[in-house]
Amino acid sequence: xxxxxxxxxxLRAIVEDYVxxxxxxxxxxxxxxxxxxxSPATVRNDMAVLEEEGYIRQPHTSAxxxxxxxxxxxFVDRLSRVKPxxxxxxxxxxxxxxxxxxLDDVVHRTVRLLAQLTRQVAVVxxxxxxxxxxxxxxxxxxxxxxxxxxxxxxxxxxxxxxxxLPGPIAADDVTDLRRRVNEKLAGQKLADTPPLVQTLVDDxxxxxxxTMACLASVLLETLVERSEERLALAGTANLTxxxxxxxxxxxxxxxxxxxxxxILLKLIGDLEPSTTRVRIGDENKIDNLRSASVVSTGYxxxxxxxxxLGVLGPTRMDYPGTxxxxxxxxxxxxxxxxxx
Amino acid sequence: xxxxxxxxxxLRAIVEDYVxxxxxxxxxxxxxxxxxxxSPATVRNDMAVLEEEGYIRQPHTSAxxxxxxxxxxxFVDRLSRVKPxxxxxxxxxxxxxxxxxxLDDVVHRTVRLLAQLTRQVAVVxxxxxxxxxxxxxxxxxxxxxxxxxxxxxxxxxxxxxxxxLPGPIAADDVTDLRRRVNEKLAGQKLADTPPLVQTLVDDxxxxxxxTMACLASVLLETLVERSEERLALAGTANLTxxxxxxxxxxxxxxxxxxxxxxILLKLIGDLEPSTTRVRIGDENKIDNLRSASVVSTGYxxxxxxxxxLGVLGPTRMDYPGTxxxxxxxxxxxxxxxxxx
DNA sequence: GACTGGCACTCGGTCAGTAAGAGTGCCAGG
DNA sequence: CCTGGCACTCTTACTGACCGAGTGCCAGTC
Numbered sequence: 048x049x050x051x052x053x054x055x056x057x058l059r060a061i062v063e064d065y066v067x068x069x070x071x072x073x074x075x076x077x078x079x080x081x082x083x084x085x086s087p088a089t090v091r092n093d094m095a096v097l098e099e100e101g102y103i104r105q106p107h108t109s110a111x112x113x114x115x116x117x118x119x120x121x122f123v124d125r126l127s128r129v130k131p132x133x134x135x136x137x138x139x140x141x142x143x144x145x146x147x148x149x150l151d152d153v154v155h156r157t158v159r160l161l162a163q164l165t166r167q168v169a170v171v172x173x174x175x176x177x178x179x180x181x182x183x184x185x186x187x188x189x190x191x192x193x194x195x196x197x198x199x200x201x202x203x204x205x206x207x208x209x210x211x212l213p214g215p216i217a218a219d220d221v222t223d224l225r226r227r228v229n230e231k232l233a234g235q236k237l238a239d240t241p242p243l244v245q246t247l248v249d250d251x252x253x254x255x256x257x258t259m260a261c262l263a264s265v266l267l268e269t270l271v272e273r274s275e276e277r278l279a280l281a282g283t284a285n286l287t288x289x290x291x292x293x294x295x296x297x298x299x300x301x302x303x304x305x306x307x308x309x310i311l312l313k314l315i316g317d318l319e320p321s322t323t324r325v326r327i328g329d330e331n332k333i334d335n336l337r338s339a340s341v342v343s344t345g346y347x348x349x350x351x352x353x354x355x356l357g358v359l360g361p362t363r364m365d366y367p368g369t370x371x372x373x374x375x376x377x378x379x380x381x382x383x384x385x386x387x
Numbered sequence: 388x389x390x391x392x393x394x395x396x397x398l399r400a401i402v403e404d405y406v407x408x409x410x411x412x413x414x415x416x417x418x419x420x421x422x423x424x425x426s427p428a429t430v431r432n433d434m435a436v437l438e439e440e441g442y443i444r445q446p447h448t449s450a451x452x453x454x455x456x457x458x459x460x461x462f463v464d465r466l467s468r469v470k471p472x473x474x475x476x477x478x479x480x481x482x483x484x485x486x487x488x489x490l491d492d493v494v495h496r497t498v499r500l501l502a503q504l505t506r507q508v509a510v511v512x513x514x515x516x517x518x519x520x521x522x523x524x525x526x527x528x529x530x531x532x533x534x535x536x537x538x539x540x541x542x543x544x545x546x547x548x549x550x551x552l553p554g555p556i557a558a559d560d561v562t563d564l565r566r567r568v569n570e571k572l573a574g575q576k577l578a579d580t581p582p583l584v585q586t587l588v589d590d591x592x593x594x595x596x597x598t599m600a601c602l603a604s605v606l607l608e609t610l611v612e613r614s615e616e617r618l619a620l621a622g623t624a625n626l627t628x629x630x631x632x633x634x635x636x637x638x639x640x641x642x643x644x645x646x647x648x649x650i651l652l653k654l655i656g657d658l659e660p661s662t663t664r665v666r667i668g669d670e671n672k673i674d675n676l677r678s679a680s681v682v683s684t685g686y687x688x689x690x691x692x693x694x695x696l697g698v699l700g701p702t703r704m705d706y707p708g709t710x711x712x713x714x715x716x717x718x719x720x721x722x723x724x725x726x727x
Numbered sequence: 728g729a730c731t732g733g734c735a736c737t738c739g740g741t742c743a744g745t746a747a748g749a750g751t752g753c754c755a756g757g
Numbered sequence: 758c759c760t761g762g763c764a765c766t767c768t769t770a771c772t773g774a775c776c777g778a779g780t781g782c783c784a785g786t787c
Contacts, residue, residue: 073778089730108737109780110739182529183527183529185527189539195523195539197525207539209488209489281646298627302624302626306621426760427750431752435751445750448751448766449751449752450767450768
């Protein structure tokens, strides 16, 4: 059985009212607050159908209806009208982001801004190394047997690692090493570097091969394996809005999930489609986040995507507003990155 | 009126029982659980005195007694026996910290370890720049008018900043700049650098003075003013242990405080005395943390202190155990840093 | 055939009243 | 100075009654 327009309208009204009041919504108040042009009894019939189809449910007999995950899904996909940002919000975004002085600064400002505008928990992924290119590799002698390797990516990220050398090294050799490494790797996508690093070692004179091998292994770790992704988080306090009613009584599982970088990455990463993604309740496949929704999107200079950002809140959230904000912030951040 | 030994013993018993059960403790159960050698009635008299002196209070008439902040303070200062770590805990610390690969890694492992062992929120400050020396300054040309300044401190911290130059610069000039900057600043305490930076500009030939001035201003920002301190945080989920009973009903203010770096720094910073510090409830002078206690200490290689670490939990916490753990972890981290 | 008004029914929330239990303060006696 | 006893207070848990919101169903209407 398919849902006619009025039933969809009823669902939309239920979602909107529930999001606003946080209370199960009944047929009578629905009719009062919206111009549906029919009587409560009719709405009740529609509700019965919507419930049968799994879009809404009753917490207990003779209470109002509450949207299910499926209901929110339908709402987001087909019923929500885009909510344009207010000028005040636009101004807030601009004011917040200008004056950022380096990448760290940009990311921190962004995550706080997102948390503040959406009044939810915000997550911002640093530009992914996997999607960056090497701009420059620097080798800094720390002692005769130790180098500091500093990698600067085109996205502004900087990673450093200590390299323990097998033996002492002369200043000239460091210069030579630096030149060779940069010739081979500068400008390359990080994802493409592993075979190049291997050729670096292979092409090396036997005398300096041990040193180069050492450097190469740290290089590989830095470029691909280790701590690849970084995250910033803000707005945890927003979880406590709306009492403990959201999140079925306890924040515990949510806070636990937020401490796991891997989980967060799963939520806002996976950036194949460049569109905004909404994951509702169970859809994010994480037990701890059964009653949470995540709105995320990719960002980057121009059309390319270098990282993800998003917000997490109760399934009962203002989807249209949140989606609009997340999108807008992502666009501004992208523009900002493009300027460098 | 001073408190005799038995009254102190009663106070100790109250604190211990309350910490364990989280319920107001009455005279009868106190006598049952501890060998006080007197009757409940006597204990009641003692309690009356303790209450009058402000060490305990009754949530309501005819409920058991609960320690006040002053009670905990007295307990910590004079009544708590040191609780040595279990061998299992020692092993956990060692296992957790070996294998750390760089400073970031050390800090992250430490903060998670602390959170796990104490079952509270843990905070670790990165080695403070104010207490570090410059090991090396590196200048990396990004474009003809842009340099990346990378500062490596002896504590392992690495900071970078982009420098926008007033005009194009030649490679040789960069080398020269790098040499001059390092000659002047390498090995210096960061705190001592500002006047030196000034002389760098003063001693500069007029031709390159504009460039040097530019670099100098970024240097000053990097070395002293900006983002001086960094923090790592873990274990927020532990705030939800013991229901919402701790923290008088809402985590909100606590979560808010935890998002403010400035506040956290105040809590675990201020490292003048090298001993472990306990701040109970109001003592930490932050409204949002009225019902929280903080146990913190400094850490660093050998006897020097380069940063602070600590944990935050409800005033009703296991002080002896927490103090022991915080101290032990700080010592291990110090040893670890000394190895570099 | 779709909508409506009416009606009986269900169930959660609130309120008052009761009973039980924990804990106290005080007092008189050892 | 300590103790046992006793009256008192106050919280908590439980009960039953009541109210109101909301439903489902049905018969009637357009």
